[in-house]
Amino acid sequence: MERIIDLGHDMARIWAQYYPAYMTGVRNTLILAFIATLAGGIIGFICGILNTIPYSKNDPAVKRGFIAFIRAIVRIYVEFFRGTPMVLQAVFIFYGLPYFTFNKVQFTGNSGIWIASLIIVSINTGAYMAESVRGGILSIDRGQTEGAMAIGMNHIQTMTSVIMPQALRNIMPQVANNFIINIKDTSVMFIIGFMDLFAQHRNIVGINYAFFPSAAIEMLIYLAMTFTASCLLRFIEKRMDGNDNYELVLADIATAAGNYNFPNKGTPFDEQNREVAHMENEERINSEYVAENHFISQTPSAEQTETIGKGAQ
Amino acid sequence: MTEPILKINHLSKSFGNHEILRDIDFNVYKGDVTSIIGMSGSGKSTLLRCINLLETPTSGDIIFNGENITSGAMSPTTYRAKVGMVFQSFNLFANMTVLENCMAGQIKVLKKSKDEARACALHYLDQVGMAPYINAKPRQISGGQKQRVAIARALAMSPEVLLFDEPTSALDPEMVGEVLSVMKKLANDGMTMLVVTHEMAFAHDISSKVVFMNKGVICEEGSPYELFGNPKKQETKDFLARFIER
Ligand SMILES: Nc1ncnc2c1ncn2[C@@H]1O[C@H](COP(=O)(O)OP(=O)(O)OP(=O)(O)O)[C@@H](O)[C@H]1O
Ligand SMILES: [Mg+2]
Numbered sequence: 001m002e003r004i005i006d007l008g009h010d011m012a013r014i015w016a017q018y019y020p021a022y023m024t025g026v027r028n029t030l031i032l033a034f035i036a037t038l039a040g041g042i043i044g045f046i047c048g049i050l051n052t053i054p055y056s057k058n059d060p061a062v063k064r065g066f067i068a069f070i071r072a073i074v075r076i077y078v079e080f081f082r083g084t085p086m087v088l089q090a091v092f093i094f095y096g097l098p099y100f101t102f103n104k105v106q107f108t109g110n111s112g113i114w115i116a117s118l119i120i121v122s123i124n125t126g127a128y129m130a131e132s133v134r135g136g137i138l139s140i141d142r143g144q145t146e147g148a149m150a151i152g153m154n155h156i157q158t159m160t161s162v163i164m165p166q167a168l169r170n171i172m173p174q175v176a177n178n179f180i181i182n183i184k185d186t187s188v189m190f191i192i193g194f195m196d197l198f199a200q201h202r203n204i205v206g207i208n209y210a211f212f213p214s215a216a217i218e219m220l221i222y223l224a225m226t227f228t229a230s231c232l233l234r235f236i237e238k239r240m241d242g243n244d245n246y247e248l249v250l251a252d253i254a255t256a257a258g259n260y261n262f263p264n265k266g267t268p269f270d271e272q273n274r275e276v277a278h279m280e281n282e283e284r285i286n287s288e289y290v291a292e293n294h295f296i297s298q299t300p301s302a303e304q305t306e307t308i309g310k311g312a313q
Numbered sequence: 314m315t316e317p318i319l320k321i322n323h324l325s326k327s328f329g330n331h332e333i334l335r336d337i338d339f340n341v342y343k344g345d346v347t348s349i350i351g352m353s354g355s356g357k358s359t360l361l362r363c364i365n366l367l368e369t370p371t372s373g374d375i376i377f378n379g380e381n382i383t384s385g386a387m388s389p390t391t392y393r394a395k396v397g398m399v400f401q402s403f404n405l406f407a408n409m410t411v412l413e414n415c416m417a418g419q420i421k422v423l424k425k426s427k428d429e430a431r432a433c434a435l436h437y438l439d440q441v442g443m444a445p446y447i448n449a450k451p452r453q454i455s456g457g458q459k460q461r462v463a464i465a466r467a468l469a470m471s472p473e474v475l476l477f478d479e480p481t482s483a484l485d486p487e488m489v490g491e492v493l494s495v496m497k498k499l500a501n502d503g504m505t506m507l508v509v510t511h512e513m514a515f516a517h518d519i520s521s522k523v524v525f526m527n528k529g530v531i532c533e534e535g536s537p538y539e540l541f542g543n544p545k546k547q548e549t550k551d552f553l554a555r556f557i558e559r
Contacts, residue, residue, distance in 0.1 A: 162406050
């Protein structure tokens with residue numbers, strides 16, 4: 001017990017002395033992890049889309065060959081970056097590029113280190129995300145695509161308005177995973193001189209040999225960062241799911257929509273039977289949904305009135 | 314007689330070595346309600362999917378308002394926007410609300426303004442009795458309600474023909490009625506419809522023509538009165554007998 005109190009004191013002392021260094025580390029770690037996760041996510045999405053371009057046997061050989069070529073490239077990229085340690089990739093790129101270009105391309109100074117780190121972590125995250133996105137797209141029921149095609153959407157429209165939003169939602173847990181992994185694993189970028197949170201620890205203990213108190217501080221900070229990130233991403237997921245509840249619109253939209261000069265006026269579904277349909281609704285609402293919805297009112301709220309207004313335009 | 318709205322000419326479809334549809338030939342005229350009945354696996358869904366170009370026919374032609382669709386005279390997307398389809402499994406967009414489901418196609422494909430699309434969507438949602446649920450997501454409504462939204466979504470595109478592939482077979486029995494009554498209303502209002510169904514009473518009551526498919530060919534076709542009352546082919550008799558037994 002006493003030892004724990006001692007540790008507390010030591011930690012407080014070191015924190016008081018070095019907190020600017022720790023905070024710089026936190027800032028660098030978070031910026032790198034955030035941007036790299038975002039960039040990696042975008043790379044992953046591009047790869048995922050490239051990997052799921054549909055083709056049929058009737059397509060011309062050139063098109064099929066091109067798609068196969070793209071898939072091969074993506075595959076090599078994924079296998080290579082997923083299959084080697086990031087710390088080695090860092091060395092490869094940071095020293096390899098100048099080596100092969102006879103120093104025409106090199107990462108100099110602080111900005112060089114930043115650029116190299118961002119590139120490496122992004123590419124790495126991208127390799128993992130590529131597979132997640134591919135899985136996310138494939139997991140969307142084929143019926144969604146067919147539903148979109150059946151109303152005349154083309155491939156791009158189907159992807160952007162139906163498939164991608166759902167795939168993105170499905171892979172959010174993996175995005176969160178990657179973000180948290182990046183917060184921790186950016187620490188290997190010390191190999192090329194990146195000053196993240198862990199690198200600060202190495203610096204500080206190099207001066208005062210307070211290995212354990214500093215490590216304890218770092219542990220707490222890492223936990224705080226990852227836990228916050230995890231909560232934040234869960235919150236975002238919840239937001240994407242939308243409300244569990246929904247508002248029933250009880251106002252008589254029929255009157256509003258009736259003013260709309262719909263193209264088939266007089267043909268399918270014209271005014272007849274409106275009474276019946278309307279009564280059915282009210283019945284159903286009363287029997288099934290009253291219990292679940294706080295919002296039951298016979299007089300239209302401001303929002304409903306707006307709905308009606310828009311409908312009438 | 315007037316030109317048919319949809320003309321299916323010697324249409325065949327194979328998957329690999331399996332010939333699923335063989336030499337299908339029939340016409341759909343404006344205002345027709347054609348029911349397609351037949352045993353499971355006889356190719357009814359495949360036929361509808363070919364008509365909507367969700368499957369590419371192996372041979373034969375589909376003529377829509379005098380234009381040959383299969384020869385690529387009209388782009389598949391333009392054509393599909395004019396031929397609506399209602400699926401057995403609804404296929405509502407899970408990421409959109411009921412209202413957005415009915416607006417998306419109008420905005421993206423027909424390039425209508427948001428307000429216009431909204432008004433049109435509301436109109437048809439009201440007609441199928443789903444107006445109160447415009448803010449709900451598909452997962453929050455029942456099967457029968459989903460199917461009615463799907464019908465509204467198809468109608469919002471102002472299609473010239475509507476295809477239905479067993480629109481009620483995924484539904485609990487108590488929800489079948491609400492969807493059939495919407496379809497009946499559509500039929501009475503003059504919508505041109507092509508309906509694959511196992512609801513014989515429904516086919517009998519609303520169809521102007523019934524097509525009986527067996528093993529990938531049209532075995533017999535005729536008015537519901539003829540086909541149900543006085544079937545000519547043995548296969549038709551057997552099929553109908555089996556249905557009455559159940
Ligand atoms: N994509 C496909 N690949 C291979 N075979 C298929 C494919 N789609 C359908 N088939 C085959 O085509 C035949 C007809 O299928 P289809 O779904 O058209 O039958 P159906 O008449 O709609 O039956 P049901 O009443 O059960 O829906 C079946 O034998 C099926 O196995
Ligand atoms: Mg079927």
